[in-house]
Amino acid sequence: MNAPVLAPEPVGAVEPLPRPPSFSVVLPVYQGAKTIGEAIESVLAQQPAPLEVIVADDGSTDALDRAVAPFGDQVKTVHLPHRGVAAARNVGWRAASGEFVLFWDADDVLLAGKLAALEKLGQERPDLDLLCTDLYFERDGRHAGRFGEVNPFPLRGQRATILERCFVVQPAFRRSRLVEIGGFDETLSTGEDWDCVLRLILDGSPAGLWDEPLGVYRISSGSLTNFRPKTLQDRVQLLEKALDHPGLREGERPALEHSLVAQRGRARLAAAQSAISSETPDARRRSLDLASTRGVGLRVRLYSLAFALLPKRLGAPLGRRLTLTSELTRSLPS
Numbered sequence: 441m442n443a444p445v446l447a448p449e450p451v452g453a454v455e456p457l458p459r460p461p462s463f464s465v466v467l468p469v470y471q472g473a474k475t476i477g478e479a480i481e482s483v484l485a486q487q488p489a490p491l492e493v494i495v496a497d498d499g500s501t502d503a504l505d506r507a508v509a510p511f512g513d514q515v516k517t518v519h520l521p522h523r524g525v526a527a528a529r530n531v532g533w534r535a536a537s538g539e540f541v542l543f544w545d546a547d548d549v550l551l552a553g554k555l556a557a558l559e560k561l562g563q564e565r566p567d568l569d570l571l572c573t574d575l576y577f578e579r580d581g582r583h584a585g586r587f588g589e590v591n592p593f594p595l596r597g598q599r600a601t602i603l604e605r606c607f608v609v610q611p612a613f614r615r616s617r618l619v620e621i622g623g624f625d626e627t628l629s630t631g632e633d634w635d636c637v638l639r640l641i642l643d644g645s646p647a648g649l650w651d652e653p654l655g656v657y658r659i660s661s662g663s664l665t666n667f668r669p670k671t672l673q674d675r676v677q678l679l680e681k682a683l684d685h686p687g688l689r690e691g692e693r694p695a696l697e698h699s700l701v702a703q704r705g706r707a708r709l710a711a712a713q714s715a716i717s718s719e720t721p722d723a724r725r726r727s728l729d730l731a732s733t734r735g736v737g738l739r740v741r742l743y744s745l746a747f748a749l750l751p752k753r754l755g756a757p758l759g760r761r762l763t764l765t766s767e768l769t770r771s772l773p774s
Contacts, residue, residue, distance in 0.1 A: 444651045445561060445565065445648060445650060446648065446649040446651050447561075447648035448598060448648075450565070454567050456566070457566050459563070460562060460563040461563065461566075462491040462540070463490045463538045463540045463555055463558060464491050464492050464533075464536035464541050465490045465493050465541075465555075466494045466496055466529065466532030466533060466535075466536060466544070467480070467483075467493070467495050467496065467532075467543075467545070467546050468525050468528035468529050468532055468545070469495060469496065469500065469528070470500055470528070471500050471501070471502045472547060473500070473507040474507075475546055475547040476495070476508065476546040477510070478549055479544060479548060479549055480495075480511055480515060482550040485552070486552075487552075488555060488559065489555075490538070490555060492516060492536065493515045493516070494515070494516050494517075494535055495516070496520070496528040496535075497517055497520065497528070498520060498523065498524065498525065498527065499522025499523070500522075505517070524626060525630075526625060526627075526628055529543055529623070533623060534623075536615060539615060540558070540613065540614055540615060541613050541615050542555075542610070542611075542612040542613075543613075543633075544655075547658050548658055550655050551653070552654075554573060554654040554655055557573050557650040557652060557654055558573065561649075562612075568647065568648040569613070569614040569617045569645035569647070570608055570612070570637060570648070571612040571650075572608045572610065572647065572648070572649050572650070573649065573650045573654040574587055574649070574650075574653040575587050575653050575654065575656065576653045576655070578658045578659070579659050580660060587609045587653075588649075591606070591607050593607055598646065599642060599689075600692060600695050602634075602637060602642070603682065603692065603695050603699050604699050606638075607647075608637055608649070610657070611647065613636070613640075617643075618636075620643075621639050623636070625678070628674050628678060629670065631671065631675050631677075634675070634678060638685075639682075639685060639687075642682070642685050642687035643687045669710040669711045669714050672707035672710050675707070676700065676703050676704050676707050680700065683696060702735045703735075704734070705735030705736040706735075708726070708733045708736070709733075711730075712726040712727050712729070712730045715727075725748075727744040727747045728745070731745035
């Protein structure tokens with residue numbers, strides 16, 4: 441395994457550990473009976489094996505228990521009422537005993553060598569609290585590039601970068617640090633992973649990358665559009681929260697505020713585009729909101745204002761222009 445390790449320079453001397461840290465794998469799942477079997481198989485096939493595999497069932501009403509049953513005592517299932525992915529993550533890591541907890545979605549798969557790479561990274565760099573590898577995107581069964589192609593990993597300035605974007609994907613978290621910060625924010629329906637990583641990094645936790653794609657992250661076409669406005673609004677919420685983080689330095693505030701303006705613009709653009717495309721009654725109101733939003737290009741603001749103010753017959757072509765370049769789809773490498 442000769443993939444380069446990407447990580448900030450350690451503060452002071454760092455000695456490799458005599459043995460690798462232990463890893464628990466937690467699969468938060470809701471209504472995932474059709475896909476969780478393949479995900480679990482990919483976890484159990486890892487060499488070395490994880491310390492434990494935990495399925496955190498977020499109140500599923502499908503045949504999830506039946507799908508997990510063939511794995512017997514190789515998998516532990518914990519159940520909770522349906523409260524969202526952040527709650528499932530919290531129940532999962534609190535039931536875990538590994539030094540690190542790797543969260544893995546029930547419709548994704550680990551590739552051979554994933555845990556071995558994380559173990560090696562954690563052993564060589566015991567100062568790191570967040571460990572990750574690169575992964576492949578898969579859209580509707582077809583290869584769609586690598587995460588690192590659209591989210592380069594920063595060797596320096598991780599504090600500034602995390603305010604702009606989440607540069608780690610599906611990392612393993614040091615469990616003791618999750619305890620210290622209280623885990624995941626259950627008020628967020630999406631973006632709970634970025635929020636947690638942001639809080640850890642502002643609290644002094646460095647992240648490291650084993651620069652090799654060792655997982656497959658699956659995205660369906662429907663998931664790209666159905667919840668996009670809510671996803672972007674959750675990003676606004678987590679960045680607004682970060683303004684009050686005690687670890688935020690005064691010199692970092694302008695960068696955070698700049699990021700917040702950009703995310704608000706994207707969230708309002710997505711909301712307007714969704715409303716216009718679906719012809720919902722609030723389409724004109726959302727267009728007016730967009731017209732007064734900072735961080736949105738002048739042309740888009742003028743189109744949205746004209747769409748909102750002109751009669752429907754005249755405004756319709758402008759509405760189509762607003763949705764030509766859609767914020768409702770996720771940008772992936774080709």
